[in-house]
Amino acid sequence: MERERRTHVxxxxxxxxxxxxxxxxxxxxxxxxxxxxxxxxxxxxxFACNEKVTLKGPKGTIENVRVLGPLRKHTQVEISRxxxxxxxVAPPVRNSGNIAGSASxxxxxPKGSISIQEGCIIADRHIHMTPKDxxxxxxxxxxxxxxxxxxxxxxxxxxxxxxxNDRYALDMHIDTDDANAFDLKGNEWLKIIAD
Amino acid sequence: MERERRTHVxxxxxxxxxxxxxxxxxxxxxxxxxxxxxxxxxxxxxFACNEKVTLKGPKGTIENVRVLGPLRKHTQVEISRxxxxxxxVAPPVRNSGNIAGSASxxxxxPKGSISIQEGCIIADRHIHMTPKDxxxxxxxxxxxxxxxxxxxxxxxxxxxxxxxNDRYALDMHIDTDDANAFDLKGNEWLKIIAD
Numbered sequence: 072m073e074r075e076r077r078t079h080v081x082x083x084x085x086x087x088x089x090x091x092x093x094x095x096x097x098x099x100x101x102x103x104x105x106x107x108x109x110x111x112x113x114x115x116x117x118f119a120c121n122e123k124v125t126l127k128g129p130k131g132t133i134e135n136v137r138v139l140g141p142l143r144k145h146t147q148v149e150i151s152r153x154x155x156x157x158x159x160v161a162p163p164v165r166n167s168g169n170i171a172g173s174a175s176x177x178x179x180x181p182k183g184s185i186s187i188q189e190g191c192i193i194a195d196r197h198i199h200m201t202p203k204d205x206x207x208x209x210x211x212x213x214x215x216x217x218x219x220x221x222x223x224x225x226x227x228x229x230x231x232x233x234x235x236n237d238r239y240a241l242d243m244h245i246d247t248d249d250a251n252a253f254d255l256k257g258n259e260w261l262k263i264i265a266d
Numbered sequence: 267m268e269r270e271r272r273t274h275v276x277x278x279x280x281x282x283x284x285x286x287x288x289x290x291x292x293x294x295x296x297x298x299x300x301x302x303x304x305x306x307x308x309x310x311x312x313f314a315c316n317e318k319v320t321l322k323g324p325k326g327t328i329e330n331v332r333v334l335g336p337l338r339k340h341t342q343v344e345i346s347r348x349x350x351x352x353x354x355v356a357p358p359v360r361n362s363g364n365i366a367g368s369a370s371x372x373x374x375x376p377k378g379s380i381s382i383q384e385g386c387i388i389a390d391r392h393i394h395m396t397p398k399d400x401x402x403x404x405x406x407x408x409x410x411x412x413x414x415x416x417x418x419x420x421x422x423x424x425x426x427x428x429x430x431n432d433r434y435a436l437d438m439h440i441d442t443d444d445a446n447a448f449d450l451k452g453n454e455w456l457k458i459i460a461d
Binding site: 222249 | 346347348351358359388390391412415417418419420421422423424425442443444446447448449
């Protein structure tokens, strides 16, 4: 008898945000500054910070962009294509952490500003899950799957990356462009339909 | 021998815009005012006007929204979900012309402003074509099809309405949310994959 696969995942909408390396925290918020927690977010150990920056590109700025903790080895800015067009930058679609050759952008904090040569990306659509989840969904780490969306602006999101780690909570992350195009509010359960 | 179907359609991105009835032209731009042509657009007989308005909702405004001509019997405002969230209105996804019970919104012109009880929609994804095109694509007026998009943010747009009229030019129209979510620039040819 074939084992029944799990198929449905909850979806969350990631607004624009950034991760910082300590050196950049200090350049933006002052020497010796440490990130302060505002609230927990869906992935265990991750948190929204009280700290916010302004993003600046050749065509404009976006204010009040929240920093997420904990610290990273390399600063990474995640925005949508809509954001990118507004400020005139051209980030590639990438997995988190894959920033080599990605877009440059300027960050402005209360104590200073920095221009990073690379680190600005549009995060790929992805699903966090544990090894146990992966087994039940019959998928593997780094596999790309498709996800079905019902409704008047329904369709299929392709190129959704599976990310497996025993610290992850089951959650699909999409950006605000995907949410708005498919008319999702971020409280839906969506069906994985292909692998 | 089965006849080969045509499959590919050019895509264009529709930014927010509105169509006006004459009574509203006069309320916004002055008694006796007639719309003036700025430039032709892709559908024969349709044109962008020099006239622009400000859209106002409970949470904010969007300035410089262009009027399209010719006049319509009923004023209709077409925005994206991103726009709608910004100004705090909640338009339904609709075919052009189907405005009964759609969202209310306020229009501000240089000579006056009006609040319309209904008429604000998110335009459904649709493909304009002639009867000859429809025959070659083997589709019918009002039929819903799906369209394939390749690339790092690829997938399938569902619920795409076929619109057949002998005055139409072959063109798929999507809004800026769909364009940005699927990373389209508006110069692509996309494949109809299901009916």
